[in-house]
Amino acid sequence: xxxxFSVPLSQIVENLNLNKVYIAENYDDIKISTVEINRPxxxxxxxxxxxxxxxxxxxxxxxxxxLGRFGSESQKMVIDSIFSFGPPAVIxxxxxxxxxxxxxxAKLHKVSILSTNDSTSDLTARLVQYLNxxxxxxxxxxxxxxxxxxxxCLLLGDSGVGKSETAIELxxxxxRLVADDAVEILRTSASTLVxxxxxxxxxxxxxxxxxxxxxxxxxxxxxxxxxxxxxxVINLELWDNAKVYDRMGLSNEYMDILxxxxxxLTIPVKPGRNLAVIIEVAAMNNRQKKMGYNxxxxxxxxxxxxxxxxxxxxxxxxxxxxx
Numbered sequence: 001x002x003x004x005f006s007v008p009l010s011q012i013v014e015n016l017n018l019n020k021v022y023i024a025e026n027y028d029d030i031k032i033s034t035v036e037i038n039r040p041x042x043x044x045x046x047x048x049x050x051x052x053x054x055x056x057x058x059x060x061x062x063x064x065x066x067l068g069r070f071g072s073e074s075q076k077m078v079i080d081s082i083f084s085f086g087p088p089a090v091i092x093x094x095x096x097x098x099x100x101x102x103x104x105x106a107k108l109h110k111v112s113i114l115s116t117n118d119s120t121s122d123l124t125a126r127l128v129q130y131l132n133x134x135x136x137x138x139x140x141x142x143x144x145x146x147x148x149x150x151x152x153c154l155l156l157g158d159s160g161v162g163k164s165e166t167a168i169e170l171x172x173x174x175x176r177l178v179a180d181d182a183v184e185i186l187r188t189s190a191s192t193l194v195x196x197x198x199x200x201x202x203x204x205x206x207x208x209x210x211x212x213x214x215x216x217x218x219x220x221x222x223x224x225x226x227x228x229x230x231x232x233v234i235n236l237e238l239w240d241n242a243k244v245y246d247r248m249g250l251s252n253e254y255m256d257i258l259x260x261x262x263x264x265l266t267i268p269v270k271p272g273r274n275l276a277v278i279i280e281v282a283a284m285n286n287r288q289k290k291m292g293y294n295x296x297x298x299x300x301x302x303x304x305x306x307x308x309x310x311x312x313x314x315x316x317x318x319x320x321x322x323x
Contacts, residue, residue, distance in 0.1 A: 006031035007134040009089055013114060016126060018091065021098060022106050022113040030088045030112070032056065035131040037124060039063065043082050053085035056127070060093040060120035067099075075101045083109040091127075093120045133194075136186040137258055145178040145195040145228060146170050148283040152228040154183065154195060154262075155279075157236035161269055164205050166236070168215075169276035176225045177215045180205045185230065187258040196227040232263045232286045234279060239270035249285070249296045263289075 009030040013020065024030075038055040044066055067075050083090075083105045090106070092098055092115045106113045116123050144155040144163040148170060155163045164180055171177055179197035186194045197203070203216040203224050216224045233255045245268055254261040265282055269275065285295070300306075 004033065005135050005138070006033040007131070008032075009112065011134075012127070012130065015130060016116070016123075018114040018116050019095075020112075021092070021115050022103055024106070024110040024112045026110055027112050032088055032131065033135065035128060035135050037127055037131075038087075039120065039124075040082055044078055046078070046081065048081070048085070051082075051085060053087050055087065057082070057087045057090045058093065058120055058124060058127075059090060059096070061096070062120075064096055072099075072101055075099070076105065079105045080108070083111045087111060089114055091116060091123060093118055093123050132188055133186065136188045136194075138184055138186040139258065140182055140184050140198070142181065143183045144180050145183045145197075145230070146279075147176045147178060147225055147228045148280055149175070149287065151231045151283040151286055152178070152195060153279060153283055154230050154233045155236060156233060157269075158238075160208070161236045161238065162275060163236060164207055166275040166279065167205065168207065170279065171215060171219050171223045173276055173280070175280075176223055176228075177203070177205070178225050178228045180215075185257060187260060191260060193230040193257055193260050193262065194227055195230050202226070230257075230262055231290075232265065232282070233257075234282060235264065235266045236269050236275070237266060239268040243268075249294070 008028075009032060010028060012018070012032065032054075034052070034054050036052065036055050037058055038052065039058050039060070040063060043051055044063065067078065070078070079102055086109060089112045090102075092113065095115055095117045098113055098115075102113065105111075118126070141156075142159075143157075144167045146153050146155065146167050155166065157163055167177055167180060178195055180201075182198055182201060183195050184198060186196070188194050203214055205213050205215055207213060245266065253264045253266075255264040256262075263286060267275070267278055267282070288295070
């Protein structure tokens with residue numbers, strides 16, 4: 001199972017450039033562990049049956065307009081009711097000046113008040129996007145991640161099969177390195193995986209016989225990238241004469257990573273094969289398939305053969321990566 005993550009409130013404030021209106025005593029200890037946020041609506045009317053006090057609360061024009069219909073005593077009762085649940089923070093949008101009732105209740109219940117010039121829609125979009133990435137389920141696996149023609153290719157295989165050497169060749173051909181040796185894989189949505197390198201080994205590559213090199217320093221900024229969506233997985237394995245490798249490309253293989261099925265290829269390795277060129281072709285072919293074109297099906301159709309009779313059923317490789 002993948003671990004659950006949290007992000008400090010102070011980090012959110014810094015990255016989203018939020019203004020500190022009132023900082024509670026426990027500000028530095030508050031951590032956010034859910035990507036959900038809340039604009040109190042029913043809560044302003046006193047309905048709290050499904051209120052989640054772990055969510056950041058967002059107040060905008062609508063909420064303040066509703067509160068403005070009441071006197072200070074009624075406002076205090078409503079705000080105290082919400083703040084008594086101890087939400088991690090309240091963000092006020094459009095730089096609206098909080099009333100004394102809100103500030104007094106925040107001090108009483110130790111709730112930090114933050115503000116931004118953004119509209120509620122813009123702030124919500126930025127905040128959810130940020131939390132989706134920071135709190136995404138993730139795992140770290142041995143491999144190499146490179147961007148080839150805009151496709152994120154995750155190279156897997158046994159140690160010494162040639163993953164790092166292939167990455168170097170791809171860099172020299174104009175493609176970009178994302179991670180070598182250890183790849184952090186994040187599920188940022190139900191259908192999207194993003195790979196990155198751990199901060200302490202970012203841009204470094206180990207080459208047997210040479211040692212450690214820094215791809216960014218050696219090849220320049222254009223040779224590296226901090227993160228990339230994983231579009232396909234390529235398994236590199238030593239050529240086995242007893243094994244039958246796919247020669248048509250009709251069947252589709254997938255690897256299940258954190259609940260996301262990623263197209264997978266197995267490429268046999270032996271002296272004389274130019275792996276960099278093969279991976280370039282694999283990346284371009286994967287893009288064509290996503291756009292609806294399959295060369296094998298086109299060939300069979302041009303030969304007058306029924307594709308449905310020849311095509312194999314899709315095959316799914318179920319992996320335990322985070323499941």
